[in-house]
Amino acid sequence: MNRYLIDRICRWLIYAVVATVVALILLFVGFLIAKGWSTVNWQFLTTASDDGLGIRDQLFNSLYLLILTLILSCPIALGSAIALTIYGEKSRFASVAKMAIQALSSLPSIIIGLFGFLLLVLKFKIGFSVLSGAIALTFFNLPILTQSMSLAIATVPSSRLDAGISLGVSQWHTIIKVVLPEAIPGMISGIVLSAGRVFGEAAALIYTAGQSAPKLNYGNWNIFDSNSFLNPLRPAETLAVHIWKLNTESIGPDAEVISQGTIVVLILTIVAFNFLARQLAHHWQHKIYR
Amino acid sequence: MAPVATYLQTPTEPIAIQTEDLTVTYDQQALWPTNLQFPQHAITALIGPSGSGKSTFLRCLNRMNDGLAKVEGKIMLGEVDVNRPEINVYRLRQQIGMLFQQPNPFARSIRFNLSFGVMEHQHISRAALQEKMQTALEMVDLWSEIEGDLSRNALQLSGGQQQRLCLARTLMLTPDVLLLDEPASALDPIATAKIEANLLKLKQNYTIIIVTHNLEQAARISDYTAFFYEGKLREFDRTKQMFIKPHLQLTNDYLSGNFG
Numbered sequence: 001m002n003r004y005l006i007d008r009i010c011r012w013l014i015y016a017v018v019a020t021v022v023a024l025i026l027l028f029v030g031f032l033i034a035k036g037w038s039t040v041n042w043q044f045l046t047t048a049s050d051d052g053l054g055i056r057d058q059l060f061n062s063l064y065l066l067i068l069t070l071i072l073s074c075p076i077a078l079g080s081a082i083a084l085t086i087y088g089e090k091s092r093f094a095s096v097a098k099m100a101i102q103a104l105s106s107l108p109s110i111i112i113g114l115f116g117f118l119l120l121v122l123k124f125k126i127g128f129s130v131l132s133g134a135i136a137l138t139f140f141n142l143p144i145l146t147q148s149m150s151l152a153i154a155t156v157p158s159s160r161l162d163a164g165i166s167l168g169v170s171q172w173h174t175i176i177k178v179v180l181p182e183a184i185p186g187m188i189s190g191i192v193l194s195a196g197r198v199f200g201e202a203a204a205l206i207y208t209a210g211q212s213a214p215k216l217n218y219g220n221w222n223i224f225d226s227n228s229f230l231n232p233l234r235p236a237e238t239l240a241v242h243i244w245k246l247n248t249e250s251i252g253p254d255a256e257v258i259s260q261g262t263i264v265v266l267i268l269t270i271v272a273f274n275f276l277a278r279q280l281a282h283h284w285q286h287k288i289y290r
Numbered sequence: 291m292a293p294v295a296t297y298l299q300t301p302t303e304p305i306a307i308q309t310e311d312l313t314v315t316y317d318q319q320a321l322w323p324t325n326l327q328f329p330q331h332a333i334t335a336l337i338g339p340s341g342s343g344k345s346t347f348l349r350c351l352n353r354m355n356d357g358l359a360k361v362e363g364k365i366m367l368g369e370v371d372v373n374r375p376e377i378n379v380y381r382l383r384q385q386i387g388m389l390f391q392q393p394n395p396f397a398r399s400i401r402f403n404l405s406f407g408v409m410e411h412q413h414i415s416r417a418a419l420q421e422k423m424q425t426a427l428e429m430v431d432l433w434s435e436i437e438g439d440l441s442r443n444a445l446q447l448s449g450g451q452q453q454r455l456c457l458a459r460t461l462m463l464t465p466d467v468l469l470l471d472e473p474a475s476a477l478d479p480i481a482t483a484k485i486e487a488n489l490l491k492l493k494q495n496y497t498i499i500i501v502t503h504n505l506e507q508a509a510r511i512s513d514y515t516a517f518f519y520e521g522k523l524r525e526f527d528r529t530k531q532m533f534i535k536p537h538l539q540l541t542n543d544y545l546s547g548n549f550g
Contacts, residue, residue: 159394163456166354166390167407167463168383177406178396 032263039261048215049242053254055262057213060229061130061236062199062269065209068134068232069198073141074191080142081149086161086175098150105143110203112140117207128235133209140204145194152186153179185281192277196270202240210235211245239266297537299527301514303329306497307386307467312350312363312373320346322522323363328467328514333489333498335508335529338518339544344501347518348469351499352386353379367467384411387460391472393452395444395459400427400436403444403455408462426461430454430488450481457488468492470500474507486511505545509533517541 039053047054080097088094116136126132156179164174180187212235220228228234237245239262246259305327314321321343328334336344349355351365353372356379365373372382384407395403404423408414414422423440427433432454436442444455453473460468470489474482482504489498489511502508508515508529515532517525517540525532525541536542543549 157394159390159392160396162354162390163394163396163459164406166352166383166388167410167459168380169407169410170380173410178398182397 029267032260032267036257036260036262036264039257040264044261045265049213049258050215053258053261055239055242055258055265057216058237058239058242058262059265060216060218061209061213062238062240062266064229065130065133065137065205065236065238066195066199068130069137069141070191070195072134072138073145076138077142077145077149078187080146081153082175084146085150085153086171086179101143101146105147107143108203109140109201112136113204113207115139116204121208127233128208128210128212129233130209130236131232133205133236133238134232136204136208137198137201140201141194141198144197145190148190148194149183149187152183152190155186156182185285188280188284189277192273192280196273199273200240200266200270202238202244205238205241206244209238209241211237211241213237213242239269294522294524295538295540296523297525297527297541298325298523299514299531301327301329301332303332306330306368307351307499308366309347309350310364310366312347312361312365314343314346314350314355315360315362316358320359320521321350324523326516326523326526328497328499330497331493331495332513333493333500333511334514334516335512336499336501336516336518337503337505337508337544338524339549340503341520342518343521344516344518345471347523348471348499348501351467351469352383352388353377354388380410384463385465386467386469387463387465388469389453389456389460389471389473392476393449393456395447395452395455397445398443399441400444400447400455401440403459404440404462407459411463422462423458426458427455429461429492430458431484432458448481450477450484453477453481453485454488457485461492465496467497467499470498472501472503475503482507517544519544 044054045059046056048056049058080101084094084098088097113136116132116139120126120132120135121128160178160182161171161174164178165171169177214227214234216229217225217227218229221230222228223230223232225231226234243259243262243266246255246262250259252258306329308327309324311323311325312321313319313323324347326347336348338344346355346359350361350373353361355361361373363373364371367382367385370377396406401423404426405419408419408422424433424438427436432451435451436447444452447455453476457468457473474485477485486507489500492498493513500508500512512529515527515529516523517532517536517538519540525536525538527537532541533545536545
């Protein structure tokens with residue numbers, strides 16, 4: 001057989017594989033969306049689940065938990081990423097830490113959930129709460145986020161650091177003013193993609209943020225009130241946990257419909273995150289590379 | 291250790307920077323005690339095979355080896371030994387600028403590249419900064435090539451232009467000494483010629499030390515040449531003298547490509 005032919009066959013094979021993957025995803029997502037699409041409307045998004053067919057509080061809880069998780073995990077991940085890629089690039093400690101992080105990133109999330117339950121909910125007596133959930137999700141998120149941030153920083157050539165230092169600028173200032181701004185597009189992608197994972201996480205939350213969504217009062221800004229939407233110590237069932245609960249222990253006649261609608265909302269939000277990641281990274285790239 | 295033959299000429303010009311028994315040790319010793327005097331406002335070329343210690347030596351002069359290697363001995367910049375822990379290395383690196391083998395501009399605007407270092411060292415008015423940037427770019431013949439547009443991204447420039455921008459970036463700090471680590475080895479002959487022209491012009495005001503593998507380049511632009519071999523300085527002389535009639539057989543072999 002001649003080489004051109006082999007080349008062409010291989011290329012078509014690869015295209016076929018890609019097409020299969022894309023088709024499977026489209027089929028899967030399309031099926032879920034088609035089933036739940038009719039449920040999703042403005043009322044579905046804005047009614048509390050206690051009052052009927054709504055997921056208002058679950059949707060808010062998911063977003064609130066996500067924001068708290070990012071506030072907790074971003075600084076830690078950024079610090080670790082700087083330490084691992086710049087300061088400790090060749091140190092023994094860094095290589096051990098990198099291995100540990102890799103191992104941690106494949107830890108089943110139910111284990112993180114149970115760990116959070118034992119430590120935060122029971123031992124520290126925080127109870128089923130937004131806070132417990134956010135801390136558990138931080139454990140869940142840190143390895144991935146640290147890895148993606150390390151990767152983003154590592155794509156900035158180390159010669160930039162040399163350049164800054166040779167100009168009499170301290171290493172820290174060069175990192176802050178040259179290296180990090182250049183790494184931001186990569187870091188934004190990393191943050192938003194991990195946000196998608198966090199947003200859809202259920203197992204780590206079932207025993208930490210809890211499985212109940214008390215009706216929230218969005219006009220109550222006193223974070224110490226139990227019905228305040230900002231109260232971090234109230235239980236907070238998220239979209240993903242809601243889906244899980246509806247499918248395992250719900251007795252209502254509408255459980256399946258609500259579950260299907262919730263799935264649509266969850267999927268679309270995560271797709272929106274991915275889209276946002278691209279836009280933000282692109283925007284920033286444009287801003288500094290011009 | 292058997293003594294090795296060396297020939298070190300003493301320059302007649304005033305000395306800008308000199309080393310006294312400078313040694314460098316990584317895991318192993320990389321540079322044996324080196325005494326070298328760099329004449330002011332002249333170009334000195336450091337030549338020698340790869341691994342001969344010339345780049346290692348160069349990077350000691352602005353303390354770029356801090357934390358990477360043990361550097362002992364004196365580095366006298368004028369009357370001051372700058373190889374002491376209490377020396378302010380940030381201030382020192384402002385006085386001794388450096389250019390690297392690969393052009394390494396920041397992936398930002400030309401303006402950011404030029405102003406970044408200066409702003410760290412001094413407060414300077416916007417107008418003064420603008421003027422300084424123009425002067426620096428004119429010195430490296432880049433001002434007209436970029437048509438005065440400082441907002442362009444440095445990575446859009448050609449390799450040679452990037453390297454000259456890096457040179458201008460160093461000049462912004464008004465250093466006394468320029469260290470160049472094979473600055474033209476990644477560039478084509480035309481870009482190389484432009485850099486060399488810049489250096490010949492700059493040597494009126496700056497003391498220039500250049501590491502190069504390009505012997506023609508050393509012959510073309512340098513006033514003095516130092517030959518390193520296996521971590522030791524072996525011969526130091528006026529370039530004309532060394533390239534016509536080196537004192538050591540070893541130098542002669544290296545210059546005529548008679549190695550191995």
